[in-house]
Amino acid sequence: xxxxxxxxxxxxxxxxxxxxxxxxxxxxxxxxxxxxxxxxxxxxxxxxxxxxxxxxxxxxxxxxxxxxxxxxxxxxxxxxxxxxxxxxxxxxxxxxxxxxxxxxxxxxxxxxxxxxxxxxxxxxxxxxxxxxxxxxxxxxxxxxxxxxxxxxxxxxxxxxxxxxxxxxxxxxxxxxxxxxxxxxxxxxxxxxxxxxxxxxxxxxxxxxxxxxxxxxxxxxxxxxxxxxxxxxxxxxxxxxxxxxxxxxxxxxxxxxxxxxxxxxxxxxxxxxxxxxxxxxxxxxxxxxxxxxxxxxxxxxxxxxxxxxxxxxxxxxxxxxxxxxxxxxxxxxxxxxxxxxxxxxxxxxxxxxxxxxxxxxxxxxxxxxxxxxxxxxxxxxxxxxxxxxxxxxxxxxxxxxxxxxxxxxxxxxxxxxxxxxxxxxxxxxxxxxxxxx
Numbered sequence: 001x002x003x004x005x006x007x008x009x010x011x012x013x014x015x016x017x018x019x020x021x022x023x024x025x026x027x028x029x030x031x032x033x034x035x036x037x038x039x040x041x042x043x044x045x046x047x048x049x050x051x052x053x054x055x056x057x058x059x060x061x062x063x064x065x066x067x068x069x070x071x072x073x074x075x076x077x078x079x080x081x082x083x084x085x086x087x088x089x090x091x092x093x094x095x096x097x098x099x100x101x102x103x104x105x106x107x108x109x110x111x112x113x114x115x116x117x118x119x120x121x122x123x124x125x126x127x128x129x130x131x132x133x134x135x136x137x138x139x140x141x142x143x144x145x146x147x148x149x150x151x152x153x154x155x156x157x158x159x160x161x162x163x164x165x166x167x168x169x170x171x172x173x174x175x176x177x178x179x180x181x182x183x184x185x186x187x188x189x190x191x192x193x194x195x196x197x198x199x200x201x202x203x204x205x206x207x208x209x210x211x212x213x214x215x216x217x218x219x220x221x222x223x224x225x226x227x228x229x230x231x232x233x234x235x236x237x238x239x240x241x242x243x244x245x246x247x248x249x250x251x252x253x254x255x256x257x258x259x260x261x262x263x264x265x266x267x268x269x270x271x272x273x274x275x276x277x278x279x280x281x282x283x284x285x286x287x288x289x290x291x292x293x294x295x296x297x298x299x300x301x302x303x304x305x306x307x308x309x310x311x312x313x314x315x316x317x318x319x320x321x322x323x324x325x326x327x328x329x330x331x332x333x334x335x336x337x338x339x340x341x342x343x344x345x346x347x348x349x350x351x352x353x354x355x356x357x358x359x360x361x362x363x364x365x366x367x368x369x370x371x372x373x374x375x376x377x378x379x380x381x382x383x384x385x386x387x388x389x390x391x392x393x394x395x396x397x398x399x400x401x402x403x404x405x406x407x408x409x410x411x412x413x414x415x416x417x418x419x420x421x422x423x424x425x426x427x428x429x430x431x432x433x434x435x436x
Contacts, residue, residue: 010147015265024158028165032179035168037287040176042119047180049097050124053227055132060223061216064271068352070143078155081243082142085202088195091132097123120179124185131157133191137198150268154364160186194338216359223343225364232368232390236375237384240311244324245384251320252330252388259308260338266345274349283409286350290407294343301342305335330388337392344399350406358407367398 031042066087073080099121106117134157141150164186165179173179237249279285309332316328351360369392378386 007269011141011143011262011265011269013148014142014151014268015262016157018265019146019261021151021155021158024109024155024162026251028158029167030163031162032168035165036176036179043176044179044183047120047124047127047176048183051127051131054094054098054124055128055135057224057355058094058128058220058225059132060227061218061220062087062090062094063136064219064352065215065357066136067139067271067357069274070140071272072277072280073086074144075275075277075280081200082140082202084136085199085204088133088136088199092129093131093137094130099128109272123177123180123184123415127180127187128187130184130191131304134150134187135193135267137191137194137411140198142268142277145272147269150153153190156194157187159192160190161273164295209316215355215357215369218361219352222357222361225361225368228362229368229395232371233375233387236372236379237387240379240387242374245326248324249330249384251316251327251386252334255316255327255331256334256338259305259335260342263342267349270349271333271352273432274346274353280353283411286353286409287407290344290350293346297345298343301339305339322371326384328383333385333392334387337395340399342394344403347399347406350409351402354406355411356405357409360402363398363401363405367401369395370394378410 029045033154036044042215057231066083070082073082103117103121106112106121107114112120118273134153138150141147141153152417164182167182168179173182178220201402214422218336224232226284231398234246234249234253271280274286274289279289312328320327335428348360373389374390374394378390382389
């Protein structure tokens with residue numbers, strides 16, 4: 001019970017700090033929206049979202065691998081030094097490589113003029129490096145079970161951005177590029193303060209290279225697909241339909257994200273919980289966790305989403321002034337998908353626990369590809385509601401597949417050859433050979 005209470009406290013701390021951080025992020029965008037011209041605001045929005053997306057897509061794989069191994073190390077009480085420094089350097093190298101490729105691609109395609117390209121890519125690279133460094137530090141403290149500290153770092157980053165954004169209404173900045181530069185410098189300062197002490201204290205520790213490239217490549221593919229998954233249908237609507245459909249779909253997604261508010265905090269805690277010794281070493285404990293979560297969450301989740309589906313009939317028209325009537329059916333179509341996602345929430349992290357990284361990556365990649373193909377057909381036949389229905393069905397099929405795989409973990413005697421994780425893992429769990 002002591003361990004369970006620790007993770008419950010971790011969820012509460014993570015959730016509260018996440019709400020605070022999201023609130024400050026929303027205020028930052030409102031301040032900039034009211035202070036900047038349309039073009040300058042578009043520049044900032046693109047810069048911030050590109051930095052967050054690329055940081056997650058490029059370095060998400062090595063961060064997930066680091067958290068998995070670090071949480072297990074802490075759980076087993078090993079005194080082996082953390083590989084934070086080595087992992088941070090690897091992530092930095094990946095971002096710089098992506099920036100160079102981006103510059104080459106933008107130059108070849110002649111996107112904008114040379115000065116604009118250099119300014120945006122320079123600021124984007126700086127912001128991505130700083131943001132990814134902060135995220136890496138947050139993952140580290142979550143793996144150490146210091147959830148409140150991790151949440152405080154996230155909130156501090158957003159607080160600095162909010163304070164700096166307040167300079168826009170009083171005329172301290174004259175362009176979107178100046179705002180971007182100030183935000184990049186501010187976030188970089190936060191990154192240096194929180195990450196440098198950790199990096200120095202773990203300097204000299206070496207990353208376990210056994211299976212590193214294959215595992216990192218699989219988790220990077222998974223991170224890229226996951227980052228794309230959140231906005232896949234919105235991008236498809238934008239590409240295939242009109243502005244009204246984009247607005248209606250975007251609004252419906254925002255309402256769904258509000259209803260599913262606790263999910264990011266739960267995922268953060270579950271990543272760590274499923275990397276604990278008792279879960280890693282026991283297939284039975286993994287299956288028990290899946291069943292218990294589904295049983296305990298199904299009824300309250302169904303009740304909340306049912307009330308939301310009914311309330312949406314009158315609540316959404318009040319919120320949007322009746323401008324986007326299709327937001328109501330889109331929202332209702334997406335709710336069964338949200339139900340399926342929530343009651344299976346631990347299952348993707350359990351595949352990571354089982355080190356079935358490649359399997360997880362390809363299941364998600366295949367689902368994304370299928371979604372795109374079916375959405376193109378549905379858009380032509382039904383319109384925006386068809387895209388929503390296809391997205392909901394494919395997502396439900398994806399989480400069902402992941403659930404089936406997680407419920408059938410590999411046995412030690414039949415683990416795939418590619419799954420020989422590391423000498424460290426084999427020493428601490430010789431009775432079970434993980435599957436990659």
